[in-house]
Amino acid sequence: SLDNLVELGPNNSAARQSAIRFVNSLSSSDPKYWGGTMPWDTLDAAFNDRLTDTIYFLSDGQPNKDRGGRSWGSDDYDSVANHYADLNADRVNNGDQSIKLNSTSVGLDSEWMQILSSKTSGEYIKVDDV
Numbered sequence: 001s002l003d004n005l006v007e008l009g010p011n012n013s014a015a016r017q018s019a020i021r022f023v024n025s026l027s028s029s030d031p032k033y034w035g036g037t038m039p040w041d042t043l044d045a046a047f048n049d050r051l052t053d054t055i056y057f058l059s060d061g062q063p064n065k066d067r068g069g070r071s072w073g074s075d076d077y078d079s080v081a082n083h084y085a086d087l088n089a090d091r092v093n094n095g096d097q098s099i100k101l102n103s104t105s106v107g108l109d110s111e112w113m114q115i116l117s118s119k120t121s122g123e124y125i126k127v128d129d130v
Contacts, residue, residue, distance in 0.1 A: 005042075005045060005046055005049055005052065006019070008056075019056075023058065037059050037060060037061075037062060037064055038063065038064055038065065039057065039059065039063065040063075040067050043055070043057070043084065043101075044087075046099065047084065047087040047088070047091070047099060050096050052099055053098075053099060053100065054099065054100045054101075054102065054122075055099055055100070055101045055102065055122070056102050056103075056104070057101060057102065057103040057104070057113070057116075058103075058104045058106065059103070059104075059105060059106070059110070059113065060105065060106055060107055060108055061105035061106070061107070061108035061109065061110030061113055061126075062110065063076075066080070067080060067083065074111075074112075076112065077111060077112035077115050078115060080112065080116065081112065081115040081116040081118075081119045081120075082119065084101065084119065084120055085119040085120060088120055088121075098120075098121065099120060100120060100122045101116060101117055101120035101121075102117060102122040102123050102124070103116060103117045103122065103123075103124050103125075104124070104125050104126070104127055105124070105125075105126045105127070106126075106127050107128065108126075109126055110124075110126070
């Protein structure tokens with residue numbers, strides 16, 4: 001959602017259907033026109049939300065900038081994944097449930113998303129056609 005985190009559980013079928021419609025709508029345009037990938041605020045909000053236990057992260061696989069606003073590069077892969085793995089460890093140390101971050105890259109193979117999902121006990125998949 002543009003405004004907030006959304007629960008996609010069985011008690012919120014309208015949000016689930018909206019998410020499915022959004023993903024299905026991606027096939028109607030070229031990925032280069034979808035907009036930028038700046039996931040940091042949303043991922044941080046999810047890791048700070050005590051109710052979140054799973055994240056479904058959909059991206060073209062390449063952020064526009066790193067967490068500090070600088071150019072994104074392969075040297076960011078491990079540091080970003082470690083940042084979220086550390087947030088998960090902090091959650092567990094504070095008595096909260098860890099988050100499983102499942103990521104899907106669309107159109108590009110994304111090594112950093114693979115690392116991110118691996119370090120947060122999630123799964124990574126790549127989709128070539130939407």
